[in-house]
Structure formats: structure tokens, C-alpha cells
Amino acid sequence: MSKAAPSAPPGAIDNNRRADLVRVSARLFRERGFDGTTIRDIADAVGMRSGSPFYHFKSKQEILAAVMEEGLTAGLPAAEAIVASDLPPRAKFEALVRAHLETVLGAGHDFIPVLLYDWRCLTPELQERVKILRDRYDQLWQDVVTELHRAGLIASDGTVARLLLMGAINYSVLWYKDGQGADLDQLASEAAALFLR
Amino acid sequence: MSKAAPSAPPGAIDNNRRADLVRVSARLFRERGFDGTTIRDIADAVGMRSGSPFYHFKSKQEILAAVMEEGLTAGLPAAEAIVASDLPPRAKFEALVRAHLETVLGAGHDFIPVLLYDWRCLTPELQERVKILRDRYDQLWQDVVTELHRAGLIASDGTVARLLLMGAINYSVLWYKDGQGADLDQLASEAAALFLR
């Protein structure tokens, strides 16, 4: 009985367990940091033995890269839809900020905070791989910044302006407490009011 | 010969070696993170054996707290002088941003980046201890934010406005590359132009 029928579509099973590993790793990495999380922590959290994550990933760093890529591929479609929409510049910015706050602060959204926090824990090769997706995300923000500047809503465009704005939002991962003070809608609204003229 | 005269004022010697430990630990923590740095890394960098840092600090975490407190006590006087000055609000903000950029991005200024990065690596007790100094620093920013709002230069005051502004500046630790693009003066100027109306 104990060994009955392990035979479902092997790819499907593997993908489920793999997805489990990515999800719980995201949570643990966010809470304790990459270097503060052990393979045994991850294995325990999904009910595996300590050696088994390496059946799904070549190394701990590959798990980290998968966490970041998961966050980026999940967040990109929504951001792309907002940028491609015909919303006026101010509303478009506020919508992009709101969507970004969701991926950074929303319940269960641990992937992008890990990207922001533990980027330096990736090997250069993995940084290069993840950077392809990350650059697409950054370019969306750059497009909106340019649009805001053309509409006279901010004083400058350019990379520095984009990084300052994204920094203001991203930094919220260090101070925002869910359920205390403003919710995400109010936060997006306040950011737009603060940064746009 | 080899053991001649270890007898100078013991407090003075200890303080020098202790200061060495704090300085190199700041650099290593910034480069590799707290969890990515070992006591042996630190001891090697100051020319001690691996057990010797514990003659100066009770634990690795105590070194981390000392790094953060060093950064705060070094940065506070300059910030206090700026806030207490009679500069007009816009110039005061730009000066505060400029001073803060120096403590975050300046050569050899690794203390505050460590505070921003590795805050969660502190035990709750040590967080509480460091927070006393940190709160003083944050209050200075809050005072300037209030002043800016009264002068009609920003749309809101309050904690959220302060955190968004500080986040924009602090986040530069993740992207600023010395010698490429804008220098710190230009960066402070651009931040003021972007955020003040």
C-alpha cells in the first residue's frame, strides 16, 4: 500500500512540488533572508527530507533565482496592461504604483521583496538571467516616467527620476505594516499626490 | 622581543582595536551581508585569530549593533546642524538630502547601508537599543518634511510622506555607482527638483 501508484504525469507532479518549493522559499527568504534560510528549513516546510530539494533544483541559488523569476513573470502582465492602456498619465501612474504595491506588500507576495533584498546573493550568471525579466519591468516604469514628464507632471525624466520614484515605493517593504495606517489604495493615492504636480 | 611591552593604557588599545573591528565589519557586512560574513572573515581582516573578536564583543550581533550605532552617531550632528540652521526650506531639504547621500553612498560610509540592509538580523533587544538613535534621525527628517509642507513645497506632511522621501534616497544604495553618471551634488539637486514644487 505504501508505494502505490506514484505514476501520474511525471512533469505535472514535479511542477507542483517545484512550485511548492518556490512558494515556501519565497516566504522563508523574505522572513529570514537567503543566507538565514537553510535547505532544511525549506524541505521541512514542504514536507521533504533535506536532500530532496536538490532533485528539483541544482543548488540553493537556483531556488532563489526561481523565486525572483516567479515574481517578475507574475507581475509583468498587469503592469504591461496598465502601461498600454489609454489612461491619462496621472491615473496611469497611480495604477502602476497600486499594482506595484500589491506585488511588494500584498499577502503572499514575497517574490519581489526577495528580489529587492537578496539580489546580491545571486551568482553573476544568475543575476544576468533574472535581469532579462527585471529590465522589462523597469522599462515599463521608464515609459510612464517619460509620459509624466511630457505631461508636465514631474520635473525630470531619465533613469535617476525613475530610480528615485521606484525607490520610494520599494522601500515600503521595510516599513509598511498591513492593517495599520493606510491601505494600499490610500498609499498609492498619497504617493501620486506627493510626487506629481 | 616578540612579547615586549604590551602595556599601554589598556582602554586606549582596546578602543582602537574595537574601532578597527567595527570599521572592517561595516565594510564586510555591506559587501556580503551579515549572514554572509563570518567571524573569521572579520578577524582575518584586522589580523586577529578567529576567537579574538569575542574579547571585544559578546557576540556577532553586538558587532552589528555597534556598526549601526557608529553610523548614526557619526551622521546625527551634521543633520542636526542643517535642520537647526536658518536655511530656507528648499535649501534645507537639499542640504539634508546631500548629507544623507554622503552617509549612504560616500566612500568608507558603510554603516548606514548596513543598518538599512541588515536591520532584521538584530535581535529584538538590540533593535530596541539602536532604535533610540535611529528615531532621532528620523525625527529630523520629519521636522523638515513638516517645514516643506508649510512652505507649500510638498503636498503632504505626515509619516508616510517622510518614509516615501527617505525611501527614494535610501534606495540609491542599491543602484548608485560611484564615478558613473551623476555625482552626489547632482543627485541631491535632482531629488529636490523632482520632489519639491
Next chain:
DNA sequence: CCTACCGATCGGTAGG
């Protein structure tokens, strides 16, 4: 501040 060391834990692997 060094010597010598400890118990615990780490990422990862061979073989099934």
C-alpha cells in the same frame, strides 16, 4: 589577544 577546541549545522551528493 592566542591556542585549541567543541557541538551544531551547513549545502550538497551517491545510490537507490
Next chain:
DNA sequence: CCTACCGATCGGTAGG
């Protein structure tokens, strides 16, 4: 995906 394990390394300590 488990069992069993490896070599390396970790933070910290006793005793001087």
C-alpha cells in the same frame, strides 16, 4: 523523493 552520509564551516568558549 528517501537514506545515509560527507567535508567544510560556523559562532562561540575555556584557559591561559
